[in-house]
Amino acid sequence: MNPKEEKVKIITEEFIENDKDAGVGRQKKTPKVARQKRKKRLPTTGPEEMVPENLHFNQQGPVPEDSDTRPLSMTSRRGPRSLPPIPSASRTGFAEFSMRERMREKLQAARSKAESTLLQEIPTPRPRRLQSPSEKEMETEFGTEADEEVQRTQKEDDSQSYSRVKFCDSVRKIKPKPVVPPGFPSAEEAYNFFTFNFDPEPEESEEKPKAKNRDGMNQEEEEGEEEEPPVQEHKMDEEELLSAKDDEDFLLGLDHAAEDFVVVRPADYESVHVRLQMEKELLFVPSRLTVPTYKKLPENVQPRFLEDEGLYAGARPEVPRACQNIMENRLLTQEPGRKWFGDDGKILALPNPTKGFPSRPPVLTREQDIKAELETLYKKAVKYVHRSQHMIGSGDPSGNFQLDIDISGLIFTHHPCFSREHVLAAKLAQLYDQYLARHQRNKAKFLTDKLQALRNAVQTELNPAKPHKSLDTTQKAINEYKSEIRQTRKLRDAEQEKDRTLLKTIIKVWKEMKSLREFQRFTNTPLKLVLRKEKVDQKTDEEAYEAEIQAEISELLEELMEEYERKMEGYRASYQQWKAWKKAQRAKKKKKKQAVEEHPDEEMEEPYPGEEPVKPVPPEPTDRALVEQQVRERAAWSRRRPGEPTLVPELSLAGSVTPNEQCPRAEVLRREDVKRRSIYLKVIFNDKEVSRTDSRPLGADFRVHFGQIFNLQIFNWPESLTLQVYETIGHSGTTLLAEVFLPIPETTIVTGRAPIEEVEFSSNQHVTLDHEGVGSGVPFSFEADGSNQLILMTSGKVSNGVAWAIGENGIPLIPPLSQQNIGFRSALKRADAISSIGTSGLTDLKKLAKWAAESKLDPNDPNNAPLMQLISVATSGESYVPDFFRLEQLQQEFNFVSDEELNRSKRFRLLCLRSQEVPEFRNYKQIPAYDREIMEKVFQDYEKRLRDRNVIETKDHIDTHRAIVAKYLQQVRESVINRFLIAKHHFLLSDLIVEEEVPNISSEGSGILGLSLFKLAEQKRPLRPRRKGRKKVTAQNLSDGDIKVLVNIIRAYDIPVRKPTASKFQQPSRSSRTFSEKRAASPTTHSPTHSTDYPLGQVLVRPFVEVSFQRTICHTTTAEGPNPSWNEELELPFRAPNGDYSTTSLQSVRDDVFINIFDEVLNDVLEDDRERGRGIHTHIERHWLGSVKIPFSTIYFQAKIDGTFKIDIPPVLLGYSKERNLIIERSFDSVRSLSEGSYITLFITIEPQLVPGESVREKFDSQEDEKLLQATAKFQTECALKFPHRQCLTTVTDISGKTVFVTRYLKPLNPPRELLDACPNSPQAMEELVARYVSLIPFLPDTVSFAGICDMWSTSDQFLDLLAGDEEEHAVLLCNYFLSLGKKAWLMMGSAIPEGPTAYVLTREQSHYLIWNPCTGHFYGQFDTFCPLKSVGCLIGPDNIWFNIQRYDSPLRINFDVTKPKLWKSFFSRSLPYPGLSSVQPEELIYQRTDKAAAAELQDRIEKILKEKIMDWRPRHLTRWNRYCTSALRHFLPVLERNQGEDIEDDHRAELLKQLGDYRFSGFPLHMPYSELKPLIEAVYSTGVHNIDVPNVEFALAVYIHPYPKNVLSVWIYVASLIRNR
C-alpha cells in the first residue's frame, strides 16, 4: 500500500471518530475559506454573471498564472477528472452551474479544513522540510497527473486554439523546475479548472451525484457534509495512482517539444495557512485522551486482571499516561484488530513469558535463505585501537584480592552460665523471632487471598458468559481450580493452625517465665512480653467467619458428593458384576445338579474359580450436618473465634534486672562468673589463622559486640572460611567453644552491598557449674520435682558479613575465575538446585520437566523463566545436547578448507615436512608456488623410507644380520635425534654473542689482567712471531666452497722400497717374536743381506702422496727415497651434504680423508733399443704403498690434527720391502727404528675454523644414587679446576639416554671359547687374539650416529649385537676380556692421535705396563714413542676412578701406580667408600658360531662385486683377470689371516714367483673388519689399482672372509696387477 494512501485513510478515520478535532480545524478555517471564496470570485467575476462557458474560457485564458488560484488546485484537479470532455456539456443551465459552483466550494472547504488539521500538528512553517521521499514522489505524481489531463484535453478537444497548446507546452516546460508542494494546484490545474466545463455526469462518478443530491436537498447545510469530501478525495487518489504510469509515458513523449518557451512567472509563495491546511490533510495526530476500555476489548468482555487471580504479572514499564493514550489511540485507529491489547484492556507492554519463540521477526532478505545468512564471510582485519586506561591487571596472577570480613557480634542462645530464666528468655526470644518472621511473610493471608481468587475464578468460569470456549475446556479448568482450592485450603488451615500454636506457645513461655521470676524473687533478664489486643468488629467478623465456614462446607460437600458419585458408580458396576456372577452361579448349580443326576459317580470336584465375590455395600451418602460439624471444629481449633480480639505479642527489653544486692548468693556467683568470661573469635582462612578479634567480655545479656572488619588480602580462591569462638574464663585459659563456618560470598557481593547475616553455631561441650548457671550438656528441669528434664547445649549466633572488597578504581578485588574451580563447585552445592540447573547439568532434565508440570509453576514469573525456558528446550527435543565436550569448538569456522583438502595439497605437505626438519626436506629451497609444479617423485624417497622402516633391505647389506643392525642403528639414531631436536634449539649466550672472556688470574696462559694489559704495549710486528688462535666461525653463514680442508704433508719415514725384480728366491730368516722382543725390537732379526742388492745411488722409491676427500684428489710432487720430505700444502674443498652447513649436518659427515702414498714408477715403454737415442718414452705407473685414513669428523672436532701417523701398509706388498739396513747404516735415530712400519707427518685443519657442535647440555635422568651424582659432580669440578684439559669421566650416558656411573661398565666377561682354545698355552698369543677379535668389530663413531648429541656407551652385549661402536665400546670390551683372563686392566681415558679424546686399555704385565689400542688391536709399551696415545686423563677400574694429578700427562712420563694418592686422585676413598655398584653388563656373553657357509657366500659376492667395480672404474680399458694369480692369492689369504698378516711375505713371494714366472707384479692384501660393502669398495678404490692403463695389464683379485664368533668377520682383499715381462 502506498504510504500516502494510508495516511489519507488515517485522516478519514480521524474525521469519523474524532469530531472534536475536526471542529477545531473548522473553527480556524472558516475565515480562510471565506477569504478564498472572495479571492476566487475576483478573477472569475463570479458565477452570478451567467456568462456562457466559452466566453468564460476566453476571458480566463491569459490569467492562469495567478497565484491566487493555486489553493484551489485540489478541486480543480479533481474537477476535470470527473468532468466529461464533451463540448456539448458546456451548454448548461444556470441552476446547474451554480450548483456546481457550490459543490466546488464545499470541496474546497473540506480540503482546506483537512489542511489546517495538518498544520495544527506541525508547527514548522515550512512543510517542505517535513516531506519524506515518498511525499516527493507524490508530488511528481500530481504533476504528471496534470500533464495527462492536459494531454487528454488536447486530444479530445478539437476546438482548442494554437495559443492554448502553446501555453500548455510552456507550462509543461516549466513544471519540473518548481517543485509544487502537495496539494497545491499547478498552473495547469488552475488553468484547466477555469477552462473546463464542470458538467456532472452521473455515470462518471459515484460521489458527485451523491454530493449533488445532497446539495439539492439541503444546500445551506454545509456543515453536515463534512464527512463526505475526504472520502471522495481518497478514492480519487487511488485513481490517480493507477494512472501514474501512463503519465510518465506522456511526460517522456512531450519533453522535447517544450524547449522553445520561456515563461516569466512570479516567485512562488505559499501562505502559512495554506501550508498548515495541507499538512493537516496529510498528517495525523492521535488524541491524548484516555481510551475507554470497552473500545480496546472485544464486545461484551470484562477486563480480566491476572494479578487478582494470583498469577504473576510483571511490573509494567514506566510510561507517562499521555504517551500511553496516544499510543492506544493510534493503535485503535491504525489497526482495528485488537491484538495489541491484553486481557486487562491495557496495551501490551511486557513480553509474553510463555511464548516459545522470539517475537522479533526474522530478518530475511529477499532471495537468501538462512544458510546463506550464516555463511562465513571474509572481512579484512580491522585495526583495533587499544584502550589501555581501563585495563585491569586481569592477566596479572599476583594481583591481590581482598575479602572483607565484618564481624559485628555474637549472641549466645545458650550458654553454661544461663540461669533458668535466661533459658526461658532465650526460648521466648526465639519464638518471638519466629513469630515476627511468620508475621512478615503472612502466608495465611496470602493463602486466604488465593483461595478467594480461585473461588471467584470458578464462579466466573461457571458463568455461561463465555460461549466461545468449549464446554470441555471449561470443565477441565473448573476441575483444576477445584483441586487447587482444596489444596490451598489445606495449606491455609495448616498455616493458620501453626500461627495459632505459636502464639499460644509464646504466651505459655511468657507465663512460665513470669512464674519463675516470682518464684526466685529476682529478675535476670529485661525481657517483657506485652500482648496487644486489637479489637475487631464483632458483627462483620462473625459474618466473614460464617461465610467462610459456609463456603468451606459447600465445597467439602461438593467434594464429598463427587466422591460419593464416584463410589456409587463403582458400587453399581461391582453390583452388576456380582449379580451376573450370582446368576451364573445359579445356572451352574442347576447344571451341576443335572450333571450329578446323570453321572452320579462323578463327584463335584469343580472348585469355584475364585472366592465368591462379596456383595458390595452401597456407599453412605454424606451427611451435611456431620461435615458442618467437622468444619466448625477445625475452624475453632485453628482459627480465631469470631469476635475474639486479635492478639499481637510485643517483646520488649523494658523490664528491669534485679540488682546484685537483692539476689541470692548463687545468682550473684553466676553473675560474677559471667563477668569473668570473655570471648574472642579467630578468623581461619583456608585452614590457616589469619586474624583474630579483640577479646571482649561477655555481657550480662550474653551478647558480645565486636564490630571489627578484617580485610583479608588473599591470593587464592578461598576454600573455606571459618570463625572459631574462644572463651576465656578469668585468667585460667581459653577454650574453643565452637567453629562457625561462613559461606564464601558470591562474586557479585562486594563491600557495601553485603548483608549482615547471622550464622548459628553450637558446641557439644559439657559444663557443670556450681552456681545458678544451668550449665551445658547437663540435664536440668524447671519443675520442682525434677521431671521434664531438659538438656541444652551451648549455642549461639554470630552476626557477620563477608564480601569482596572494592579496589581504588571501583573494581572488585575478586580472584579470576580460573582459580575458582574448587570454590565454584562448592558454592554450587550450596546454591539451590533450580538456579544451578543448566550450569552443570545436575539434574535430569526430563525429571525436572515432569516435576515442573506437576508442581504447576507459574510460567509468568520471571523467577521461573530460566527454568521454563530450559524445560521447553529440553522437552521439545529441539536442542540436541551432545554427550561430548569439544575443545576449540570454533576452529571449524576458521578452517578455510577441509582437512582432507589441506592434506591433499602437496605444497602444504612439503612445507610441513620442511618445517619438521625431516631429513629429506630439511633444506629444500624454493618450494614451488603451485601444487602442479611439485613432482610426485619429491616424496618418493621419503615415502619409501617410511614404508621401509620395518622392512629390512638386504640389497645394500649382503649380510642379513648386519642389515638388521644397520636398521636398528638407524632407528635408534632417529629416535635420539628427534628427542634432542628441541634441546638443539636451546641457545646459550655464547652461541649468540662473542665476548672476550674475563681475564682470569688463575687461568692458564696469558690470562692475568696485567699481562694482557702488557700485551697492549706489545710490538705490532715482533721479531719472533707467535702463533695466534684463529677466529672460529659458526656454521651459519657458510655456503659451498667456503670451507676447505687443508692437508699439510710434511714428511714420511720408512717408506717401503722397491725390490729389484731380479732377485729371486730370497729366503729370509723367520723368527717368532715375543712381546719382549717386540717391545725392544732389535733390528738384528732382519738380516742385512738385502743391502747388497741395491747398488748405491739407485732410486729406491719415488713416493708421492695423494689425498682424496669427497672424491676430490690432490697430490704432492714426487719425492725420492724412503724418507721423503714434501712439505706441501694441499687444499681440498669441502661440501656439506645438501648444502646444509649447520652444526648438526657437519657433525654427521661420514666422509674420510684418505692419504695414500704411492710410488711413482717410470717404465720404459720403448720396445726398441734403437729408438732410445732419439727420445724418452716412459710410462708412469703408480704403485700403492699404504694409506692413512682420517675421518672428517675427527678433523672437525679436533680443529687440527698435527702429528706423525703410522701408515697403514698392507702386510704383503709385492715388489717392495722395508729398507731397514740403510737406516741403520746412516745412523738414524735408533729410537725410530725401534718400531716397524712407515710413518708420515701431517698437519690437517679446516679453513676457516669451524666451531664444533657442543654436546647437549641437558641433564639426563639417572637411576644413580643422588649422593653419588653429587659426588661425581664435585669430583669433576675439582679435577677440572686443577687440570682443565685432562679428561675426567665419571658418568656416561647409556643407550637409553640415562646417566650411568662409568665403573658399572667394567666387569670380567668371557671371550669367545674358540679364541681361548686357539692357543691354550700361550697367554700372550691369546691376548693378542682377543685384541684382534675386538678390533675386528667395525668402528662407528658415536658422533656420527648421534650427531652432536653425546657420547653414548653401550654395554658389551649391545655392542656385540650392534657390531658397531666407537673407542669406548671397544675399550670396554677389551678391558672386560682382559679382566676375565685374570689380568690387571684399566680403561684409560686420554687423548690420542688422530682420534682426539679416546679410550685405551692399560694392562699390567709383570714388570711393565702395556697400552692397547682397542680399535686396531695393537699394543704399545709404556715407553713406545710411536704410541698414538699422547696424554692420559684418568684410569677407570671396575671399582674406582683415578684421576691423573701428576705434572705430566704423557704416558711416557707418568707413573701408572694408582695406589699412590699423590699421583692419582681416586674417586672412592676412605671418605667415600665404594658402595658396591652393580654392573650394567650381562652375567655372561653368549656367542653364536658364525655360519661358515654364509661367510663363504658373502665372500663370493664381495669378490664378484669388487671385480665389477674395478671394471666399472676402468671404462676405457679392457680389464683382464688373471685366473692363475687369483687362485694363488686366494690360497694365500687364509695363511695371512692365520698369521695375522705378519712375516710371511717372503714365503708368499716365492710361491707367487714359482707360479707366475715372468710377470711384473704389484699387489697387496687389504685387511678390514667387515661392516658394510661400501667401505670395502672405497678402500679398493683409494689404492688406485685400477688406474694402471698399461695395455697389457692383468688383474687379480681375491677375497677371503674369516668368520669369528658372533658374526665378526675379518675380510681380506688381495688386489694385484700383473704385467707380463717381455
Added chain:
Amino acid sequence: MAAAGPSVFLLMVNGQVESAQFPEYDDLYCKYCFVYGQDWAPTAGLEEGISQITSKSQDVRRALVWNFPIDVTFKSTNPYGWPQIVLSVYGPDVFGNDVVRGYGAVHVPFSPGRHKRTVPMFVPESTSKLQKFTSWFMGRRPEYTDPKVVAQGEGREVTRVRSQGFVTLLFNVVTKDMRKLGYDTGPPDTQGASGPSPQQGLPP
C-alpha cells in the same frame, strides 16, 4: 611457463640507508645484509654492502648521512621468510678500536611503493660489570656471532641489549606477479596489472 602463469613472484627493492641518529657517536659506517627464508633467492643486485664512514653534520640535527644505496631483486614462491634487512653500525671507540654501535633489522615493506623506515638500533650488553669494563678497555665489545641473529627470534632470550640510536632507511618496492600467485599485499589501486604480461628480460 608463460602459458601456465608465473611460478615465482619477484620483489625488487631499491632505496638507501639514508642516515642515522647516534647522539653519542661519530664517524660511523654501516653494513647491511639481507636475511630471507628458504624459498627466496636473490636474482640480481647485491645482498650485502658496507658503507663509507660518515661524520656528523654540523647543524643541529647532528645526522650521520650515508645515503648508501640498496638495490636487490629477489624471487620467491612463498612469502614465508620475507626478506629482512639487517643493519649493523660500527665506529671507533675512544681508543680507536672499531666497535659495534648498533644492530637492527626490519622487514622489507610488503606493499609496493615508497616506504621510509626508522630502525631502532641496539647492542648486546656485557654479562657483568667487570666484563663491561674490560670490553670497554680492550675495545672488544660483545658482538653477535652473526649479525643475522637479530633477524631471528630464536635464542634471543639469552641476550641482553641496550638501545643505541636510529637508522633511517628508504625503500622503493616493486613486486611482480604477487597478485597472480594469490598474494594481495597492497591497496587495490596499486595492483593494476592483470592478465599475462609479457616477460620482461629478467633473469630466470
